[in-house]
Every structure is written in structure tokens, then in C-alpha cells.
Amino acid sequence: MYVGKSVTRTDAYDKVTGRTRYTDDLCDRGAYTARVLHASIAHGRVVSIDISEAEKIPGVVRIFTCFDVKEKHYFPTAGHPWSTDPEHQDVADRLVLTEEVRFYGDDIAAVVAEDEVSAAQALRAIKTEYEEYSFVLDVQEAVKEGAPQIHKDYPGNILKHTTIRKGNYEEAVKEPGLVRVEGWYETPAVQHCHIENFICYAQMEGERITVTASTQIPHIVRRVVGQALGIDWGRVRVIKPYIGGGFGNKQDVLYEPLCAWLSMKLGGHLVKLNVSREETFVCNRVRHAIRSHIISWVRPDGTYAARKLEAYSDQGAYASHGHSIAAKGAGAFPQLYPCENIEVDAYTVFTNKPVGGAMRGYGIPQAMWAAECHTDEVAARMGMDPVAFRRKNLMPKGYKDPFSKNELYYDSFNQCLDKAMEAIGYERKYKEYQNQTGMIRKGIGVSVFWYNTAVWPISLETSSCRMVLNQDGSVQVQLGETEIGQGADTAFAQMTADALGVLLKDVHVVSCQDTDVTPFGTGAYASRQTYTAGCAIRQTASLLKERILTYARDLTRMPVYNLDIKEGNIVRITDGRILMTLGELSSEALYSMTNSQHLTAESTAQIKSNAYSFGCTIAEVEVDIPMCRVKLLDIVNAHDAGTLINPALAEAQVHGGMSMGIGFGLSERLLFDEKTGRTLNGSLLDYKLSTFMDHPRLKAVFVENPEPTGAFGTKALGEPPVCSVAPAIRNAVYQATGAAVNEAPLNPHNLFLKFSEEGLLPD
């Protein structure tokens, strides 16, 4: 059995020796280079684009402007599975190039040149005239009457507003003796900062267009390119090579449609579109900045009587993943600390800023920031230990979500808290750090999180798998679910080996997706892959096994029910004897003169369930009050992600998520010029990405409660590690200083404001 073992990554050797080839490595050097001209105003209309000087630059092939987009095929970009029900389809508000400028950086023209230098020169030589409109950067300003209108179909700039009502909030707050705790919490726009920038290239074959892209979601890209070009989706082929990270940015369709459009305009010539790091910050996607307002009414015994959440999610200029992020975050609110009387209002609001899309955690890091900052304030107001308060109020074992029907089968929260507290020595430190004085203080803080795996029942969960048996008994496994650096292929290989009964070395996961031949699967997001693809793998392996054993029956004269596959051998169950190797059987089947069979199996697993992942972070900090600086001393994440398929990879995943969470909590934030709407720090020099140097040793501990709905007992672990890190750090600073910093990140700027307000700073 391989599930549960820390086997070496299937791609480890290629990655460390540099043999792995990414999108750019694969592109023919005869490709034209495409570069996008981005708008230099935040809101307005392109009046004219003068390309006459640019066209003269040697090496320039063609320049296309927004005025060349004659057929207006508006398309959505969210990496969602799609629905045939128009009510559930994503908002189609994009064109490959736009006359209407909605943010500083919008795509208004594209240069195609023989090389990058010519393309860059041409971009500079293009002259654009705009009609400028007033713009709005703040969500609450955007919803006010008289605010600039960004999309005509969305009055008040509200993309969507959802409400959750449970019990009767208005009545409940009248209960005598309640303590009211109120707070505003805010998270910034941050960027994914995957190592490999987005890149794609496109060319035509016959009447079809092939796009090779650094994406998490090849099958979705296929559909969206079809929509964007106004052609049948089957005329689009998308290939996904190895990719250097995505974190949700590549769960959006980025420049694949434009690149395909350019190739088609040029008779199908190969066109490559390589996005710079600076464009990545501004013209890809960012994490939605969310401003939340929470009011809790607490009984003297520390239980909630009523709660209210109002959240404003900053969508930026286009709908992309839209309200899903705010909805997921808002949906977590009533469940994390169940309460009889709840009012939730979540608004997703257009602003003239870079577009919010999917990012690791998908609303939950923002929701946990609000909820868990608030929780510590409530605990403090009630004079309770933050952990004790949580234990009293958290979703209990046996909790069942009335909507998704998910169940909390275990006492996961308490188990995670116990493990994390032990790992970091919480009790001792918490006591030690109470009531400090002085300019340098320490603190320890806790945050929990809840995250549900995959997207059912909001949306479709389907995963198809194909397995192909080779002459030597090894198998290829094809899935639409993608390796994006996280180790998915390794987990798929382990699960396949176990499900089929073969050695791990004999499982070859086809890492590259090609929508022409790869079974349909929607890709890497919602921490769904190990869970959903696991179901497809187990089901398909079972079908292949049945085919194999049926063939073995004729060769061994044994009934199928007395045969099994173990370690790549056909064994007789009754005495365990090896009757033949799988390779012998497969060769006989392929080359049989009487009954030749290529033994393969393929099936679709629809998953009508998801699973709750849980966990917590405990962070220990040292705060230098005068310097407004937080040093992270120690940190631990505890996770119940069900059975770990590969503990080493699980730990690596948690470390990566914690690193991202540390940046979210301490340093990362995109800044925008109030006067122009321009992104001020869209480069790795100016954007304060959290790095290895900012981290203490990252600790990860696990509670492995097998998930009963999963094929291998596993559930989400891709996104959860980022969810509770920032509020834990904030709560540690809160313990150390008493200053409730409610706006992330806890960088010197925000700390200075808060410490000043609290009078903590020396005069």
C-alpha cells in the first residue's frame, strides 16, 4: 500500500535536474511574440489609437486594437465548471480587447512581432486618445449613489448581493444581559506571485485552434476560448504542460482567448503571449480585498445569542470569479460558530481596480481574518481564554450542514487545537505573555479555520479517468485534474497503485493534459483534486481490474471472484499463489491471435458530496512597538485533512500555505494611486512578498480522521494552510499589545496607525 507513505514525487528528478519542460520551453522559436497594450487611465473610453509609427518598426508583424474586435463575443473568465442553466453561468463581461477602459491596465491593443524587442518598441510607439470618466477605487464609495458606473448592467456597481437569514436577529438581540461586540475588518488585495508567470501560445491546425497554456484548468480554458472566439468548443484544443505554480491565478482564463484570436487573425501562425511579472500583478487576478463588519451579541456564559455580518468584496473591474469568493466567505460565517440568529449580507462590488479572482483559500482567508480577529475581541470582552471561548462555540462533532448535507464526523477542531497547542507550548506561553509592559513584547495567538473540499452542491463536481495497461503490466493514468506543482500526480499515482494492486513504479500519470484526449475533469481548484480525482481513480481502477481479471479467468481457469491483483501479479485468493504477472497477462491479451484486447478503462465519477477540512494556526510573535515591527517567533498549523495520501507532500503543502499566510498577515498588499488608479507597487521589488527570510521554522501537525465520503479518506489540504495564519499572527500581536489591528497586513504602516491610536507609541 502506498497511500499514507511519503514516496518521492514522480516529477522530483526531472524538476531538480532541470529536465522538466514548461510552456516556454516547448514553444517553437519561430513563434511570433504578442504583447498587450494596457490602458493608462482608470476609467473611460478609447477614442482613437494611432499605430502608424509603431507599424513602421522593423519586426512588427501586425498591430490589433480594440477597434479590430468586430464581433463582440463577450466571455466569462472564471475557472468554474460551467452550467447549461443560464442562471448559473458566469458573467460574460470581457472582450479580447476593449474600447471601454475599466481599470488602469485594461487591455486595449496588442502588438504581434517577430521578436520581443520589436514588440516592446512598438508598444511604446502607439499613441492612444481617451475620453476619461471619473473612477472609484473603494467598495463602499462605489455603492453610493452618484458613483461612477462601471458596467451598465450593474447599477450601484453591485455585481451581486446575497443574504443569509437564520432565526430572528432583531428579536434575539433584545435578550437581556447580552454583550455587544462590533468590529470592522479588512484584508488587502494581494497577488499570487507564482514562480512562472502566465504564458500561452496558440496556432491553428486545419480549422481548429490549439492553445498551449500555463493553466490549472485546461478543459475550462477550452470552453472559454470557444466562447471568446464565437466558435464551436470542439474546434479548440488546449494543452497544459508542467506549470510553475498557479495558486488560483491560473484558475482563471487569462490571455488564452486573446492569444488564440491573434493567431486566427494571422492565418493560424504560431503566436506566443508571455506575461511579464509587472503585468501579472495588474492584469492577471488578485485576491479580493474584503471589508467586513461584524456585530456579535454574547451571553454572559460566553455563547452567541445573535450575530450579523456585512461584507464588501472588491471585485475590481471585471466579474471573473465574481461573487463566489464573497459567498464562500460569507457562507462560512454561520457554520464556524453556529448560532441560532444570524444575518449575513455579502456584496460583491465593481471598482476601477485590477480584477479579483480565485486565490488559494477562495474567500476563506478573508472570512477567517474577520471572524477570528473578532473572536479574540469577543473573548477578551468576555474575559475568557481565546481557546476556551472557541471550544465552547465552534462547530461541534455531529454538526450537519442543512444545505450541503456535509457532516462533521469527528471532534476535529478540538483535536487540532490540542495538537497545535502541544506542538507550540501554548498554555505556558499564553500565561507567560499575559499583562506585559515594555516596548518589546511577546504574544501568542490562535485562529481556527473551516474549509469545504470541492464545490458541490453549488456547482458541478465531476472527474473522469482513463487507465491504459501496457505490455509490462504498467499503466498510464489520464485525468483532467492537473499537476500544478503541488504534487497531484504523485498522489494520483499512489492512489492508482493501491486501487489497482500494482507497484508505484508501474503507474505512469500522464501529466500533460490535452483536451483532445484527456478525460473531462475541471482542474485544480477548490482543493478538490485528491478528493474528486481519487473517486474517479478508484472507480476506474475497479473497472480495469474487472476487465483484467475477466481476461485472467480464461488464462488461469479460475473464477473471477477467486482472483485478485497484488503487487502487479494475478493471484489466486484461496492460496495467495501468483498465477502470472500482470505484464504476462497484458502481453497475452494484446498479442493474442484468438482474443486480442487492449485493456483500458475509462469512467466518470460525479461527486455529490464534499468534505469539511478543519484546522488552526497558533503563532508566537515578538512586537517591537516603537519600530512598529512584528517578528514571528514560532508558528504551527494543525490540520484535519483526513487520511494523508503522502505525509511529506502534505507537510510541504502546509509549509507553502503558511508562508503565503505569513505574507498576507505581515507584509503583502497592493497599493493604488488615488489620483490615477494606477497600481503603485506591482513588481517584486516594491511588493513585499513574504520570503523564507521572514519565516521561523514552520511546523505542521496533522489529525488524520478518515473522510468517509472520499475514496481514500482524504479531503482538502491545498488551500486550508493559508486560511488561519494571518489572524493567528494578529491575535498574537493583540495578546502582546492589546492593539486590535483589524486591517491586514500588520506591516509597520498599519501598526503605526493602530499603535498611535492606542497611545502605545512613546512620545
Place this chain on the structure above:
Amino acid sequence: MYVGKSVTRTDAYDKVTGRTRYTDDLCDRGAYTARVLHASIAHGRVVSIDISEAEKIPGVVRIFTCFDVKEKHYFPTAGHPWSTDPEHQDVADRLVLTEEVRFYGDDIAAVVAEDEVSAAQALRAIKTEYEEYSFVLDVQEAVKEGAPQIHKDYPGNILKHTTIRKGNYEEAVKEPGLVRVEGWYETPAVQHCHIENFICYAQMEGERITVTASTQIPHIVRRVVGQALGIDWGRVRVIKPYIGGGFGNKQDVLYEPLCAWLSMKLGGHLVKLNVSREETFVCNRVRHAIRSHIISWVRPDGTYAARKLEAYSDQGAYASHGHSIAAKGAGAFPQLYPCENIEVDAYTVFTNKPVGGAMRGYGIPQAMWAAECHTDEVAARMGMDPVAFRRKNLMPKGYKDPFSKNELYYDSFNQCLDKAMEAIGYERKYKEYQNQTGMIRKGIGVSVFWYNTAVWPISLETSSCRMVLNQDGSVQVQLGETEIGQGADTAFAQMTADALGVLLKDVHVVSCQDTDVTPFGTGAYASRQTYTAGCAIRQTASLLKERILTYARDLTRMPVYNLDIKEGNIVRITDGRILMTLGELSSEALYSMTNSQHLTAESTAQIKSNAYSFGCTIAEVEVDIPMCRVKLLDIVNAHDAGTLINPALAEAQVHGGMSMGIGFGLSERLLFDEKTGRTLNGSLLDYKLSTFMDHPRLKAVFVENPEPTGAFGTKALGEPPVCSVAPAIRNAVYQATGAAVNEAPLNPHNLFLKFSEEGLLPD
């Protein structure tokens, strides 16, 4: 319905616009270049190779010699399906590099360099010492006692000798009144001269090796590379892009094993091995030169009493396809003109010459040369019209092959002869050209041929197919059978469209084979593909249709048996009403929240049958006797290839084969230096390839007798067009001059010898 229509090739637009990418186009330019050092003796042993100077050349990465091949994994190279029965396996007599030199050009070392120039320089700087043995170039010399021994396991250099005995030849020849006709017939070694030379590149991914190759037989290459490297076959992945012709040369495994071995020796680095035209002539494969001896005993009524054939096939230095060619040719002898008393002996003999392999026709052009030259001599001796004699003796309607159980269902030979005679005006011309005198004479000649489609029951016939339904109702089709320039993909698309009930534009044949994901199929050879893949396509389409209609049942409330798919729509049979499009159904199925299904189907069709293809050539020539020159005035091929899938492509196929046959008959021949064994004319300058300039307008006529064993009524047409061309030309010259030129080609050299012997030349 598309079968039977001359639809445009699926790859036409890409081919003519230059968008199609072949193997070399796809190779990363960071690849190392490999070049092979070929032996400069015909027979002997490499004593030492001094690479010291060569290694010093800048850009040289590594040089490997035959002494670096420590693990001796002997491997076969024939593009045969393989058998698990050792008795039916191909001869494994190759190593990636050899110490034992068996022909001038054998592979003894390889240079790997950063570029081609360095590699070429290094080749020249290598110094090799040999121990030389005596060598033999002639098949009949090779079988004599005391001849040099080329492979130790094959005494007398006989790779294989087969006999066919029917009736009693010795007794039969005693029948009174018989006329004895005897002749020796000989065909030369020729080369395929496909446009794209062989090329491949290899690199490792993890523990696996991926080889991209210009091959007709990707799944077979996978197996042979595994054998050659001594690794599990599943560790090998072979990718076949578009290729620029093969004609059987690429039905052999050429340098894929060496290229893979070099990459593995270099830590998996990408290595490209691009074969030059000069190497193609000498170090790839050639058509087996065959010398045949026929004795016929003919009754006064023009029927055969007894016949005898003795054939010597020149294998060259390695077994490759071995005896299969001679065996196929010899097997045709008793069937073409059935006779009660037959003796056939066929020998395949090693010589110290370039290796004989598969080439279009696979023994039949050589066999028809012998048989049909002989037939005209018999007719002449009997004073009979050559056509009348053939009609009297040819395989009749209803003939059943006792071995293969194939049947001649129609009067195909007479139908083909009738059509061809009409097309060229045979009767009139034949009379007109009788009894000419003068130095410039005309003649008209006939030759028939018989060719059986595919390889059953000699070997395995299996074809697997997978179909994948897209959201728009279009489908991908995957097959192991390969497009090699002949238009196979177009035929597959037409058959799929008809079998499934969709529009042709909605069938996307996956042209590139990748053994990791492509269903098992053995590739392009034996004119098998349209016949065998047709069966797999029809069977798989039927499975997919069943899945589609089963899904449609739930959406339409109609029983499956009242539903059909027509032109991409789900229709109700009873009233023909369109209920929904296939695209609507497919989208519903993929995105269904209740029953999500990726509709695909895959199946293996084993074909336990083959089919006889028939036809004839009639050629009209003008012979300039003093100049020893033949001018081809007119030529027609008539074919019964069953139902034509695509008449335009069929005609093109016939034209190509006729062109190759014209070269075989008039100009092409590889020459070898008697003193060294070196190939004398291995370049396109010296080798007299037949070109467009040597051809009259090529005529093709068809008799379409539907083949009952095929899925679409079709049978072989890939190889047949080449089979009867050369003897028809020779017979035309025979009619014109009375000179029976029995050695092909009828070039001035051979004509001079014969005309001199016959006293035709002016003094």
C-alpha cells in the same frame, strides 16, 4: 454519407500553407545532435576505435563506440505486431552499435555534439582499426559452401527456407505434349526515397524515455526500444508527429533504439538523430532484390500442368523483416494462376549488403515481376494473346484460399482487365504493334497482380479505437493506425462521420500518436489501415452511439430503439423529428448536476480475415533500340480495392504507386562496388529516381466490388498500385522488340545487354 465522396484531406490546408509541423520542427533547439559512424568495410570486426582527437573538437559532448555497449540486448527491427510465441518472433540480431561489421555502412560508433558541424568534424576525426573478413554480395554465392559466414546461427547464410508443395510436380511433368517454359527473373535493390529522411529525438522523463520519431509504427517502436534497451516496455513512450512519407522504410525500427540509448547514457538529455539522404540509402532499409527461377509445363490448350518456382531473396546484412517478404511473394505464386501441381522453394539469404526491409508491395512487386514476365513468355510460346492466356488461367471467381479462407467473391480480374483495356485502347494498339520492324518500335504490355490486405492469419490483426465526444457534438478519434502522408486520417474521419452519424467537420482525428494514450494499433503497413481501422471505427462508433442514445433516452423520454443520430442530431426514428443536437446532449451530459458523464467509447477490433485486392497495369511504350531507351507513352492501372472511401485520394494513391513502379521498371537500382561492398550510387544525384518528368499522364480506373469482410467494403489500395507496373512495361518492350528483358530495371545498361544478345542492335 461521406464514404465514397472525394472530400478534401483533413490536413490539406496545413500541408499547403506550411503550418504542418514534422519531427524536426518539434524538436527543442537545445537538443544535442547525434551522428553515427558507419563502417568502411563490408565484413569484419572492429579492433579499436581511437576517439582521442575527435573528443577534443569543441562542441563534442560524448562519443560512444561499440565497445561502450556493455549490455548486449539484441533486438529485432521488423515492424511486425509481435508474438508471445518465441517461434513467431522476429530475429533479434541487432545491437545499437556493433563490433561485428556485416556491411559497408554498419553502425560502429556515435558522436553526440552540441551542433551538427562539431558532430560531422568529430566523425571525420575518429580512427578505426578493423580485422577484415572476406565478404559476399550475391545471394547464390552466399549459399555456396565456403562462402563467408555472416551470422553464426545461420549456416550457409540462409535466414529461412520455405517450401510449398501441391500435387505431384515430378509426376505431372510426365504428361505427354507439355510445353516447358523456363526463365530466370531478377529485381534490384531499390530505396523508398520518401521526402522526409528518418529522424528521431529522445529524452528521459523520470525513469522513462520518450522517443519522438518519424515512424509508421509507434506502438511497435515502443516495444523494440524496450527490447533494445533491456527495459520494461512501459518505460518507453513513443510519439509520432506528421511524417513525410515512409513507404515501408519507416515500418522498420531504424535509429530509435540508438537515439534512446544515447539519451539515457547522457542522463536523459534531449538527443536528436537526423539521418542524411546518403545514410538513408545505405543504413536504413532497401527493397529485397529477388532472383527467381520459374519452370512452367503448359498443355496445348494453354492450361498449366505443373509449375515450379525457386526464389532467392537478398536480405543484406541483418534480418529485419526477414523471410516475410520472400514468403509473401512465394505465397502469391500458387494462387495467381492456380495449378494442380506446384513446387515452390523460397530462400532468404544474408549478404554483406544494406539491409532489406519492408517496401510498398512487400515482395509482391518482385513476385509479379517474375510471374508476369514469365506469363508473357508462356503466352508467346503458346502462340496466345497475353490477355486471353491470363483470362484462361487467372484465379477464378469463387476461388478460396485453403490457408487464409479468403475468397474471391467477384470476377475481379476480368473486370479490371476490361476496364484497363478500354481505358488505354488495348485491342487496337496490340494489333497495331504486332510484328514491327525498324529501330523505333512501339509495344503494349499487360501485367496483373494480386495482393492480400493485412497480415492475418500469418500474424496478428488488431486495432483499437477511442472516441471522445465534445460539448459541441464533435468527436475526437484516436487510433494506433498512422497518417503517413497517404490520407489515412481523412479516410478515418469519413468512416467515423458515417458510423456515428455526425458531420465530417465535426470529426477530429487525433493525427499524432502517443503510445502513452493512443489505443493500441500496429500502424501503417500491409495496406491494412482502412480495412482494419475501419472495423475498429465502426465498432467503437457503435458503442459510443449506444452510450449517447442511452443518455438521450433520459432527456427525450423516447426508447433507445426509436432514436438515432443523423447529421449530428438526435432524431426520433418514427417521424424523423430532430429532438436535440448532439452538442446539446453532450453539454447536458458533461455539465449535468444529476448525471454527469464524459461520453467516450473505446474498443479493440481483432480482424480474423483479410481481403484480396486485384488489378492490372497496361503500359504502352516506344523503344529506341539503338539508344537502348524506353519511353513510356501511356499507362493505366485498374484496381478492385473494394468500395473507395475517397475516390480522389484513391486516385492519388494509385498515381503514387504507379510512379514508384515506373522507377522500378525503368531506372532505379542500387549498385555495389564488387571490390569493397560499398554502395556506389547512394544519393539522389546518382540514384535514378523516377520523377514526374519520366511519366506520361497516369490513368487510374476502379472496379468497386464491396468487400464483405470489411466494415466499409474497402480493401488494400496502399501497396497494390506498385505491384504490376514494371512487368507491364517490360511486356510492352517484349511485344515491341521480342527481347525478354528479365532483369529490372529496363535501363539502357540492361537493355544494351539484352538487345546485344538478341542481335537487335545495328552493327
